[in-house]
Amino acid sequence: MAEISPQQSAVVDKRRAILDAAVSVFARQGYHATRVSDIADEAGVAYGLVYHYFRSKEAVMNELFTERWSLLLAAGDQLMDGEQSPQDKLDSIARFIIDSYRHDPDLMKVIIIEVTRAANSFGRTHLPEIREAYDQVARIVIEGQQKGVFRQDVDPDFVGMAYYGAIEAMLSGWVFELMPSTAEEFAGAREMVVGLICQGLERRA
Protein backbone atom coordinates (compact mmCIF):
# COMPACT_ATOMS: atom_id res chain seq x y z
CA MET A 1 0.00 0.00 0.00
CA ALA A 2 1.10 3.51 -0.72
CA GLU A 3 1.66 5.90 2.16
CA ILE A 4 -1.65 7.24 3.37
CA SER A 5 -0.47 10.77 3.76
CA PRO A 6 3.01 11.87 2.79
CA GLN A 7 4.66 14.02 5.40
CA GLN A 8 4.80 17.66 4.60
CA SER A 9 8.46 18.09 5.35
CA ALA A 10 11.06 15.83 3.84
CA VAL A 11 12.14 14.55 7.23
CA VAL A 12 9.48 13.31 9.62
CA ASP A 13 9.83 15.14 12.88
CA LYS A 14 10.48 12.23 15.19
CA ARG A 15 11.23 14.50 18.07
CA ARG A 16 7.75 15.95 17.87
CA ALA A 17 6.28 12.47 17.51
CA ILE A 18 8.01 11.43 20.72
CA LEU A 19 6.69 14.44 22.60
CA ASP A 20 3.14 13.87 21.35
CA ALA A 21 3.32 10.20 22.20
CA ALA A 22 4.60 11.04 25.66
CA VAL A 23 1.63 13.32 26.27
CA SER A 24 -0.91 10.66 25.51
CA VAL A 25 0.89 7.92 27.40
CA PHE A 26 1.53 10.12 30.43
CA ALA A 27 -2.12 11.16 30.38
CA ARG A 28 -3.28 7.56 30.20
CA GLN A 29 -0.93 5.94 32.71
CA GLY A 30 0.70 8.73 34.65
CA TYR A 31 4.39 9.58 34.56
CA HIS A 32 5.64 7.00 37.03
CA ALA A 33 3.75 4.11 35.49
CA THR A 34 5.03 5.00 32.03
CA ARG A 35 8.04 3.12 30.72
CA VAL A 36 10.24 4.79 28.16
CA SER A 37 9.43 1.86 25.89
CA ASP A 38 5.74 2.82 26.11
CA ILE A 39 6.58 6.24 24.73
CA ALA A 40 8.72 4.78 21.96
CA ASP A 41 6.03 2.27 21.01
CA GLU A 42 3.32 4.91 20.95
CA ALA A 43 5.52 7.09 18.76
CA GLY A 44 6.32 4.17 16.46
CA VAL A 45 10.00 4.71 17.05
CA ALA A 46 12.88 2.70 18.45
CA TYR A 47 13.55 2.80 22.16
CA GLY A 48 16.97 4.33 21.80
CA LEU A 49 15.75 7.25 19.72
CA VAL A 50 14.09 8.74 22.75
CA TYR A 51 17.56 9.06 24.22
CA HIS A 52 18.87 10.56 21.03
CA TYR A 53 16.52 13.51 21.41
CA PHE A 54 16.21 13.71 25.18
CA ARG A 55 18.68 13.27 27.98
CA SER A 56 16.22 11.28 30.06
CA LYS A 57 12.59 10.43 30.58
CA GLU A 58 12.43 13.38 32.95
CA ALA A 59 13.72 15.70 30.24
CA VAL A 60 10.75 14.72 28.05
CA MET A 61 8.36 15.75 30.79
CA ASN A 62 10.22 18.99 31.42
CA GLU A 63 10.03 19.88 27.75
CA LEU A 64 6.28 19.27 27.68
CA PHE A 65 5.71 21.43 30.71
CA THR A 66 7.95 24.25 29.62
CA GLU A 67 6.50 24.43 26.12
CA ARG A 68 2.99 24.99 27.40
CA TRP A 69 3.69 26.91 30.57
CA SER A 70 5.71 29.52 28.74
CA LEU A 71 2.68 30.21 26.55
CA LEU A 72 0.60 30.69 29.64
CA LEU A 73 3.11 33.07 31.19
CA ALA A 74 3.44 34.99 27.94
CA ALA A 75 -0.32 35.39 27.73
CA GLY A 76 -0.35 36.62 31.32
CA ASP A 77 2.42 39.12 30.67
CA GLN A 78 0.64 40.52 27.67
CA LEU A 79 -2.48 40.90 29.78
CA MET A 80 -0.73 43.05 32.34
CA ASP A 81 -0.32 45.99 30.02
CA GLY A 82 -3.90 45.83 28.78
CA GLU A 83 -6.70 48.23 29.53
CA GLN A 84 -9.12 45.67 30.92
CA SER A 85 -10.46 45.92 34.45
CA PRO A 86 -8.73 43.75 37.06
CA GLN A 87 -11.83 41.54 37.12
CA ASP A 88 -11.62 41.01 33.39
CA LYS A 89 -7.93 40.24 33.67
CA LEU A 90 -8.63 37.54 36.23
CA ASP A 91 -11.30 36.23 33.92
CA SER A 92 -8.86 36.17 31.00
CA ILE A 93 -6.40 34.10 32.98
CA ALA A 94 -9.04 31.55 33.88
CA ARG A 95 -10.20 31.57 30.28
CA PHE A 96 -6.73 30.91 28.92
CA ILE A 97 -6.21 27.95 31.22
CA ILE A 98 -9.60 26.46 30.50
CA ASP A 99 -9.17 26.98 26.77
CA SER A 100 -5.82 25.24 27.00
CA TYR A 101 -7.60 22.33 28.59
CA ARG A 102 -10.30 22.27 25.95
CA HIS A 103 -7.78 22.47 23.18
CA ASP A 104 -5.47 19.77 24.48
CA PRO A 105 -6.94 17.97 27.48
CA ASP A 106 -4.20 15.36 27.65
CA LEU A 107 -1.39 17.87 27.80
CA MET A 108 -3.10 19.98 30.45
CA LYS A 109 -3.98 16.87 32.42
CA VAL A 110 -0.34 15.86 32.47
CA ILE A 111 0.83 19.34 33.42
CA ILE A 112 -1.70 19.75 36.21
CA ILE A 113 -1.31 16.30 37.67
CA GLU A 114 2.37 15.64 37.20
CA VAL A 115 3.75 19.11 37.71
CA THR A 116 1.49 21.75 39.15
CA ARG A 117 -0.13 19.57 41.77
CA ALA A 118 2.79 17.21 42.18
CA ALA A 119 4.58 19.66 44.32
CA ASN A 120 7.37 17.39 45.40
CA SER A 121 8.47 15.86 42.15
CA PHE A 122 8.28 18.05 39.07
CA GLY A 123 6.52 20.77 40.98
CA ARG A 124 9.70 21.23 42.99
CA THR A 125 11.76 21.63 39.85
CA HIS A 126 9.43 24.09 38.23
CA LEU A 127 8.46 26.02 41.31
CA PRO A 128 9.88 29.29 40.00
CA GLU A 129 7.82 29.14 36.81
CA ILE A 130 4.72 28.11 38.72
CA ARG A 131 5.14 30.96 41.18
CA GLU A 132 5.56 33.32 38.28
CA ALA A 133 1.97 32.52 37.35
CA TYR A 134 0.79 33.15 40.91
CA ASP A 135 2.64 36.44 40.83
CA GLN A 136 0.76 37.55 37.75
CA VAL A 137 -2.49 37.12 39.64
CA ALA A 138 -0.99 38.90 42.64
CA ARG A 139 -0.05 41.85 40.44
CA ILE A 140 -3.59 42.06 39.12
CA VAL A 141 -4.90 42.07 42.67
CA ILE A 142 -2.52 44.87 43.60
CA GLU A 143 -3.72 46.85 40.61
CA GLY A 144 -7.30 46.34 41.75
CA GLN A 145 -6.41 47.49 45.22
CA GLN A 146 -4.72 50.60 43.90
CA LYS A 147 -7.73 51.38 41.78
CA GLY A 148 -9.88 50.94 44.87
CA VAL A 149 -12.05 48.20 43.43
CA PHE A 150 -10.55 45.40 45.56
CA ARG A 151 -10.43 45.27 49.33
CA GLN A 152 -7.16 46.18 50.98
CA ASP A 153 -7.20 43.53 53.68
CA VAL A 154 -6.11 40.59 51.59
CA ASP A 155 -2.56 39.60 50.77
CA PRO A 156 -2.17 39.59 46.96
CA ASP A 157 0.30 36.70 47.04
CA PHE A 158 -2.17 34.77 49.03
CA VAL A 159 -4.95 35.41 46.55
CA GLY A 160 -2.65 34.28 43.76
CA MET A 161 -2.24 30.90 45.37
CA ALA A 162 -5.88 30.55 46.29
CA TYR A 163 -7.02 31.54 42.80
CA TYR A 164 -4.84 28.95 41.13
CA GLY A 165 -5.81 26.46 43.80
CA ALA A 166 -9.46 26.86 42.96
CA ILE A 167 -8.89 26.64 39.20
CA GLU A 168 -6.73 23.56 39.61
CA ALA A 169 -9.39 21.91 41.72
CA MET A 170 -11.89 22.61 38.97
CA LEU A 171 -9.66 21.14 36.26
CA SER A 172 -9.06 18.13 38.46
CA GLY A 173 -12.78 17.67 38.59
CA TRP A 174 -12.90 17.45 34.81
CA VAL A 175 -9.79 15.35 34.52
CA PHE A 176 -11.19 12.77 36.90
CA GLU A 177 -14.67 13.08 35.58
CA LEU A 178 -16.10 14.23 38.86
CA MET A 179 -17.86 16.95 36.94
CA PRO A 180 -19.36 17.04 33.48
CA SER A 181 -17.23 18.73 30.85
CA THR A 182 -19.44 20.07 28.14
CA ALA A 183 -18.86 23.40 26.47
CA GLU A 184 -21.47 25.03 28.72
CA GLU A 185 -19.88 23.52 31.80
CA PHE A 186 -16.54 25.05 30.89
CA ALA A 187 -18.03 28.49 30.50
CA GLY A 188 -20.28 28.11 33.53
CA ALA A 189 -17.45 26.94 35.74
CA ARG A 190 -15.22 29.79 34.68
CA GLU A 191 -17.92 32.31 35.48
CA MET A 192 -18.40 30.66 38.83
CA VAL A 193 -14.78 30.78 39.99
CA VAL A 194 -14.20 34.23 38.65
CA GLY A 195 -17.50 35.45 40.06
CA LEU A 196 -16.85 33.88 43.43
CA ILE A 197 -13.36 35.30 43.79
CA CYS A 198 -14.15 38.70 42.32
CA GLN A 199 -17.11 39.22 44.59
CA GLY A 200 -14.93 37.98 47.44
CA LEU A 201 -12.38 40.62 46.53
CA GLU A 202 -14.80 43.51 46.12
CA ARG A 203 -14.37 46.50 48.35
CA ARG A 204 -17.49 46.98 50.40
CA ALA A 205 -19.39 50.17 50.79
Added chain:
Amino acid sequence: MAEISPQQSAVVDKRRAILDAAVSVFARQGYHATRVSDIADEAGVAYGLVYHYFRSKEAVMNELFTERWSLLLAAGDQLMDGEQSPQDKLDSIARFIIDSYRHDPDLMKVIIIEVTRAANSFGRTHLPEIREAYDQVARIVIEGQQKGVFRQDVDPDFVGMAYYGAIEAMLSGWVFELMPSTAEEFAGAREMVVGLICQGLERRA
Protein backbone atom coordinates in the same frame (compact mmCIF):
# COMPACT_ATOMS: atom_id res chain seq x y z
CA MET B 1 -8.44 -7.01 87.35
CA ALA B 2 -9.36 -5.65 83.99
CA GLU B 3 -6.18 -3.66 83.69
CA ILE B 4 -5.36 -1.61 80.67
CA SER B 5 -4.09 -3.37 77.60
CA PRO B 6 -2.03 -6.42 78.61
CA GLN B 7 1.45 -6.06 77.21
CA GLN B 8 1.21 -2.71 75.55
CA SER B 9 2.95 -0.81 78.31
CA ALA B 10 5.70 -3.38 78.79
CA VAL B 11 6.32 -3.94 75.10
CA VAL B 12 7.07 -0.95 72.96
CA ASP B 13 4.41 -0.58 70.27
CA LYS B 14 6.49 -1.27 67.20
CA ARG B 15 3.52 -0.90 64.88
CA ARG B 16 3.08 2.66 66.05
CA ALA B 17 6.81 3.24 65.77
CA ILE B 18 6.71 2.13 62.15
CA LEU B 19 3.80 4.46 61.35
CA ASP B 20 5.50 7.39 63.04
CA ALA B 21 8.76 6.67 61.27
CA ALA B 22 6.92 6.43 57.96
CA VAL B 23 5.41 9.87 58.50
CA SER B 24 8.73 11.54 58.99
CA VAL B 25 10.49 9.70 56.18
CA PHE B 26 7.62 10.27 53.73
CA ALA B 27 7.58 13.93 54.71
CA ARG B 28 11.32 14.23 54.18
CA GLN B 29 11.74 12.25 50.95
CA GLY B 30 8.29 11.74 49.53
CA TYR B 31 6.55 8.40 49.18
CA HIS B 32 8.18 7.27 45.94
CA ALA B 33 11.71 8.09 47.01
CA THR B 34 11.25 6.25 50.29
CA ARG B 35 12.51 2.69 50.51
CA VAL B 36 10.91 0.35 52.98
CA SER B 37 14.33 -0.02 54.52
CA ASP B 38 14.32 3.73 55.24
CA ILE B 39 11.16 3.33 57.27
CA ALA B 40 12.56 0.34 59.14
CA ASP B 41 15.80 2.16 59.88
CA GLU B 42 14.02 5.28 61.09
CA ALA B 43 11.84 3.13 63.36
CA GLY B 44 14.88 1.25 64.65
CA VAL B 45 13.32 -1.99 63.57
CA ALA B 46 14.19 -4.83 61.20
CA TYR B 47 13.15 -4.61 57.59
CA GLY B 48 10.86 -7.61 57.74
CA LEU B 49 8.86 -6.29 60.66
CA VAL B 50 7.26 -3.70 58.46
CA TYR B 51 5.74 -6.60 56.52
CA HIS B 52 4.66 -8.29 59.72
CA TYR B 53 2.41 -5.36 60.53
CA PHE B 54 1.53 -4.13 57.06
CA ARG B 55 0.74 -5.92 53.84
CA SER B 56 2.82 -3.50 51.78
CA LYS B 57 4.46 -0.11 51.71
CA GLU B 58 1.24 1.20 50.24
CA ALA B 59 -0.74 -0.17 53.17
CA VAL B 60 1.39 1.91 55.52
CA MET B 61 0.48 5.04 53.61
CA ASN B 62 -3.20 4.11 53.48
CA GLU B 63 -3.26 3.62 57.23
CA LEU B 64 -1.71 7.03 57.83
CA PHE B 65 -4.20 8.72 55.55
CA THR B 66 -7.24 6.93 56.91
CA GLU B 67 -6.34 7.52 60.55
CA ARG B 68 -6.26 11.26 60.08
CA TRP B 69 -8.87 11.74 57.41
CA SER B 70 -11.51 9.92 59.42
CA LEU B 71 -10.98 12.43 62.22
CA LEU B 72 -11.50 15.24 59.76
CA LEU B 73 -14.69 13.71 58.41
CA ALA B 74 -15.97 13.02 61.91
CA ALA B 75 -15.36 16.62 62.91
CA GLY B 76 -17.21 17.75 59.81
CA ASP B 77 -20.15 15.48 60.51
CA GLN B 78 -20.44 16.76 64.04
CA LEU B 79 -20.42 20.30 62.69
CA MET B 80 -23.40 19.69 60.44
CA ASP B 81 -25.88 19.35 63.29
CA GLY B 82 -24.56 22.41 65.10
CA GLU B 83 -26.26 25.75 65.51
CA GLN B 84 -23.49 27.84 63.99
CA SER B 85 -24.03 30.01 60.96
CA PRO B 86 -22.91 28.58 57.62
CA GLN B 87 -20.05 31.05 57.61
CA ASP B 88 -18.90 29.84 61.00
CA LYS B 89 -19.16 26.26 59.84
CA LEU B 90 -16.91 26.96 56.89
CA ASP B 91 -14.55 28.67 59.26
CA SER B 92 -14.55 25.65 61.56
CA ILE B 93 -13.59 23.36 58.72
CA ALA B 94 -10.68 25.55 57.73
CA ARG B 95 -9.71 25.79 61.38
CA PHE B 96 -9.70 22.05 61.86
CA ILE B 97 -7.47 21.48 58.85
CA ILE B 98 -5.06 24.22 59.81
CA ASP B 99 -4.92 23.02 63.40
CA SER B 100 -4.16 19.54 62.13
CA TYR B 101 -1.27 21.01 60.25
CA ARG B 102 0.00 22.96 63.23
CA HIS B 103 -0.27 19.92 65.46
CA ASP B 104 1.45 17.51 63.10
CA PRO B 105 2.92 19.25 60.08
CA ASP B 106 4.68 16.15 58.75
CA LEU B 107 1.55 14.04 58.72
CA MET B 108 -0.53 16.72 57.05
CA LYS B 109 2.25 17.38 54.56
CA VAL B 110 2.25 13.72 53.59
CA ILE B 111 -1.53 13.56 53.35
CA ILE B 112 -1.82 16.69 51.26
CA ILE B 113 1.06 15.96 48.94
CA GLU B 114 0.85 12.21 48.54
CA VAL B 115 -2.90 11.73 48.68
CA THR B 116 -5.10 14.78 48.37
CA ARG B 117 -3.15 16.46 45.63
CA ALA B 118 -1.72 13.29 44.13
CA ALA B 119 -4.91 12.63 42.33
CA ASN B 120 -3.66 9.75 40.23
CA SER B 121 -1.88 7.62 42.77
CA PHE B 122 -3.31 7.55 46.28
CA GLY B 123 -5.81 10.24 45.46
CA ARG B 124 -7.45 7.80 43.06
CA THR B 125 -7.74 5.18 45.77
CA HIS B 126 -9.15 7.52 48.35
CA LEU B 127 -11.33 9.57 46.07
CA PRO B 128 -14.55 8.59 47.86
CA GLU B 129 -13.26 9.75 51.23
CA ILE B 130 -11.86 12.92 49.74
CA ARG B 131 -15.12 13.71 47.99
CA GLU B 132 -16.93 13.13 51.25
CA ALA B 133 -15.08 16.13 52.60
CA TYR B 134 -16.05 18.22 49.58
CA ASP B 135 -19.62 17.14 50.13
CA GLN B 136 -19.61 18.43 53.67
CA VAL B 137 -18.73 21.87 52.37
CA ALA B 138 -21.37 21.54 49.67
CA ARG B 139 -23.99 20.75 52.30
CA ILE B 140 -23.02 23.82 54.27
CA VAL B 141 -23.37 25.91 51.14
CA ILE B 142 -26.81 24.46 50.51
CA GLU B 143 -27.82 25.30 54.05
CA GLY B 144 -26.62 28.85 53.52
CA GLN B 145 -28.59 29.09 50.31
CA GLN B 146 -31.73 27.81 52.01
CA LYS B 147 -31.31 30.32 54.80
CA GLY B 148 -30.93 32.99 52.17
CA VAL B 149 -27.49 34.15 53.25
CA PHE B 150 -25.63 32.66 50.28
CA ARG B 151 -26.26 33.41 46.63
CA GLN B 152 -28.27 30.88 44.66
CA ASP B 153 -26.27 31.03 41.45
CA VAL B 154 -23.33 28.88 42.52
CA ASP B 155 -23.18 25.12 42.40
CA PRO B 156 -22.56 23.83 45.94
CA ASP B 157 -20.44 20.90 44.71
CA PHE B 158 -18.36 23.32 42.79
CA VAL B 159 -17.80 25.50 45.84
CA GLY B 160 -16.78 22.40 47.79
CA MET B 161 -13.99 21.69 45.35
CA ALA B 162 -12.90 25.29 45.08
CA TYR B 163 -12.87 25.74 48.85
CA TYR B 164 -10.64 22.75 49.40
CA GLY B 165 -8.54 23.79 46.43
CA ALA B 166 -7.86 27.13 48.01
CA ILE B 167 -7.08 25.65 51.42
CA GLU B 168 -4.79 23.06 49.89
CA ALA B 169 -2.95 25.73 47.98
CA MET B 170 -2.44 27.60 51.23
CA LEU B 171 -1.10 24.54 53.04
CA SER B 172 1.19 23.86 50.09
CA GLY B 173 2.55 27.34 50.55
CA TRP B 174 3.50 26.51 54.12
CA VAL B 175 4.76 23.05 53.29
CA PHE B 176 7.11 24.42 50.67
CA GLU B 177 7.96 27.46 52.68
CA LEU B 178 6.62 29.85 50.10
CA MET B 179 4.85 31.62 52.91
CA PRO B 180 5.80 32.24 56.53
CA SER B 181 4.15 29.94 59.02
CA THR B 182 3.97 31.64 62.36
CA ALA B 183 0.97 31.39 64.65
CA GLU B 184 -0.32 34.73 63.39
CA GLU B 185 0.12 33.65 59.81
CA PHE B 186 -2.00 30.58 60.42
CA ALA B 187 -4.83 32.59 61.91
CA GLY B 188 -4.49 35.37 59.36
CA ALA B 189 -4.51 32.98 56.45
CA ARG B 190 -7.59 31.21 57.73
CA GLU B 191 -9.43 34.48 58.07
CA MET B 192 -8.37 35.39 54.58
CA VAL B 193 -9.64 32.26 52.81
CA VAL B 194 -12.81 32.11 54.80
CA GLY B 195 -13.37 35.84 54.39
CA LEU B 196 -12.70 35.71 50.67
CA ILE B 197 -15.00 32.77 50.03
CA CYS B 198 -17.76 33.89 52.39
CA GLN B 199 -17.91 37.34 50.91
CA GLY B 200 -17.83 35.69 47.49
CA LEU B 201 -20.82 33.62 48.51
CA GLU B 202 -22.85 36.41 50.06
CA ARG B 203 -26.21 37.18 48.60
CA ARG B 204 -26.25 40.73 47.39
CA ALA B 205 -28.86 43.27 48.23
Added chain:
DNA sequence: TAGGCTAGATTGACTGGTCAATCAACCAGT
Protein backbone atom coordinates in the same frame (compact mmCIF):
# COMPACT_ATOMS: atom_id res chain seq x y z
C1' DT C 1 10.15 -24.25 90.67
C1' DA C 2 12.20 -26.07 86.63
C1' DG C 3 11.54 -27.39 82.22
C1' DG C 4 9.30 -27.70 78.07
C1' DC C 5 5.74 -26.11 74.70
C1' DT C 6 3.63 -22.77 71.69
C1' DA C 7 2.47 -18.48 69.36
C1' DG C 8 3.73 -14.47 68.07
C1' DA C 9 7.42 -11.01 67.47
C1' DT C 10 11.66 -10.03 65.24
C1' DT C 11 15.53 -10.50 62.21
C1' DG C 12 18.02 -9.59 57.66
C1' DA C 13 19.85 -12.13 53.67
C1' DC C 14 17.99 -13.15 49.44
C1' DT C 15 15.04 -13.37 45.19
C1' DG C 16 12.74 -11.91 41.21
C1' DG C 17 11.27 -8.59 38.38
C1' DT C 18 11.41 -4.04 36.56
C1' DC C 19 13.29 -0.37 33.80
C1' DA C 20 16.27 3.69 32.83
C1' DA C 21 20.06 4.32 30.32
C1' DT C 22 23.94 2.73 27.23
C1' DC C 23 26.13 1.37 23.08
C1' DA C 24 27.67 -0.87 19.12
C1' DA C 25 25.88 -1.68 14.87
C1' DC C 26 23.06 -0.32 10.97
C1' DC C 27 21.17 2.55 7.51
C1' DA C 28 20.11 6.72 4.16
C1' DG C 29 21.21 10.64 2.06
C1' DT C 30 24.82 13.31 0.12
Added chain:
DNA sequence: ACTGGTTGATTGACCAGTCAATCTAGCCTA
Protein backbone atom coordinates in the same frame (compact mmCIF):
# COMPACT_ATOMS: atom_id res chain seq x y z
C1' DA D 1 32.93 7.35 2.78
C1' DC D 2 31.20 10.43 5.97
C1' DT D 3 27.59 12.33 8.90
C1' DG D 4 23.82 11.97 11.68
C1' DG D 5 19.48 9.67 12.34
C1' DT D 6 17.89 5.14 13.89
C1' DT D 7 17.77 0.53 15.95
C1' DG D 8 16.92 -2.74 19.91
C1' DA D 9 19.46 -6.05 22.69
C1' DT D 10 22.10 -5.63 26.76
C1' DT D 11 23.56 -3.94 31.10
C1' DG D 12 23.43 -2.66 35.72
C1' DA D 13 21.13 -0.72 39.53
C1' DC D 14 17.47 -0.70 42.41
C1' DC D 15 14.01 -2.28 45.63
C1' DA D 16 9.48 -4.44 47.12
C1' DG D 17 8.33 -8.35 49.06
C1' DT D 18 9.54 -13.33 50.84
C1' DC D 19 11.09 -16.61 54.03
C1' DA D 20 13.46 -19.49 57.10
C1' DA D 21 15.72 -18.87 61.25
C1' DT D 22 15.90 -16.95 65.91
C1' DC D 23 14.16 -14.86 69.94
C1' DT D 24 10.78 -13.85 73.78
C1' DA D 25 7.13 -14.30 76.94
C1' DG D 26 3.41 -16.44 78.69
C1' DC D 27 1.71 -20.78 80.39
C1' DC D 28 1.04 -25.50 81.40
C1' DT D 29 2.52 -29.71 83.87
C1' DA D 30 5.02 -32.53 87.02
